[in-house]
Amino acid sequence: MSKRIALLTAAAFSAVALTATLSVPAAAESGKMMKHSGDTVMVGGAPMYPSKNIVENAVKSKDHTTLVAAVKAAGLVKTLEGKGPFTVFAPTNAAFDKLPAGTVETLVKPENKKQLTKILTYHVVPGKLEAADLTEGKKLKTVEGETLTVKRMGDQVMLIDTKGGSSTVTIPNVNQSNGVIHVIDTVLLPS
Numbered sequence: 001m002s003k004r005i006a007l008l009t010a011a012a013f014s015a016v017a018l019t020a021t022l023s024v025p026a027a028a029e030s031g032k033m034m035k036h037s038g039d040t041v042m043v044g045g046a047p048m049y050p051s052k053n054i055v056e057n058a059v060k061s062k063d064h065t066t067l068v069a070a071v072k073a074a075g076l077v078k079t080l081e082g083k084g085p086f087t088v089f090a091p092t093n094a095a096f097d098k099l100p101a102g103t104v105e106t107l108v109k110p111e112n113k114k115q116l117t118k119i120l121t122y123h124v125v126p127g128k129l130e131a132a133d134l135t136e137g138k139k140l141k142t143v144e145g146e147t148l149t150v151k152r153m154g155d156q157v158m159l160i161d162t163k164g165g166s167s168t169v170t171i172p173n174v175n176q177s178n179g180v181i182h183v184i185d186t187v188l189l190p191s
Contacts, residue, residue, distance in 0.1 A: 039175070041171065041173070041174045041175075043057075043061045043063065043064070043174055043183060044060070044061030044062040044063030044064055044092075045061070045062050045063075046060035046061050046062070047060075048060075048174045048175075048176070048181070050175040050176060050177065051177055052176065052177055053080070053081050053084075053176055053177050053178045054080045054081070054084075054086060054088055054176045054178060054179060054181060055068075055071070055077055055080045055081045056081070057174070057176060057181070058071075058090065058181070063092045063093055063094075063183075064090060064092060065093055066091075066093045066096040066104060067090055067091055067092075067093075067096070069108060070096075070104070070107065070108060070116060071120060073107075073108040073110075073113065073116060074116045074117040074120050075113065075117070076117065080124075080178075081178075082178065084178035084179040085126075085127055085128040085178055085179040085180075086124050086125070086126065086127075086128070086143075086178060086179035086180075087124070087125040087126075087127060087128055087129040087179055087180050087181075088124050088179065088180070088181045088182070089123045089124075089125075089148075089159060089167070089181075089182050089184045089188065090123070090181045090182065090183050090184060091123065091167070091184050091185075091186065091187045092170075092183060092184070092185065094185065095167070095184060095185050095186050095187050096187055098186060098187065099187055107119070118144055118190055119144075119187070119188075119190065121142060121143040122142050122143075122144040122148075122161070122188055122189070122190040123142070123184075123187075123188055124142060124143040124144075125140045125141065125142055125143070125148070126141075126143060127179075128179050128180050129180065130172075130173050131157055131169065131172035131182065134152070134157050134169075134182075135150060135152065136150060136151065136152040137149065137150065137151075138150040140159075142190075144190055146162050146190045146191060147162065148160065148161060148188060156169070157169040157172060159188060161188040161189050161190065162189075162190055163189050163190075163191060165186065165188065165189055166186065167184040167185055167186035167187070168184065169182045169183065169184055170183050170185050
């Protein structure tokens with residue numbers, strides 16, 4: 001009897017091991033599909049959870065430390081944690097690095113808070129706009145008050161600021177509990 005139990009136990013463990021082996025790739029594939037469907041997207045080495053707000057997710061991205069510091073310096077944390085919905089075009093650290101030397105350091109000083117706030121709110125549009133909503137020629141009125149113009153090249157989305165500068169969306173549709181983030185490669189500047 002004990003030999004029979006031992007065989008059944010071994011068979012059960014084998015079945016569990018085989019199920020685990022087969023389900024891990026399926027789970028990995030499922031995770032891959034989740035990533036592509038926009039549920040949870042990796043940004044700056046961290047998962048961006050749609051159940052968390054814009055600030056809760058942004059602080060985890062190693063590619064957005066400059067943006068997070070600027071949002072804090074401008075006093076916009078509470079706003080971006082708010083109900084929204086907001087569409088945020090989030091410049092990466094590399095985007096801020098494209099600005100002339102010393103620009104970021106100057107902007108985050110308390111005496112330049114008004115100018116910093118103007119630049120940051122120029123990257124925010126009221127409402128939730130997915131990449132599919134960003135159609136060729138569409139004018140987006142920002143929270144700052146001026147507009148951005150959408151330019152499309154196939155699936156690629158670009159934004160043109162009031163000075164004629166352009167920025168490309170590198171990671172679209174990063175869903176948040178209070179809106180959506182589109183990662184961009186250049187800081188947009190209002191007039």
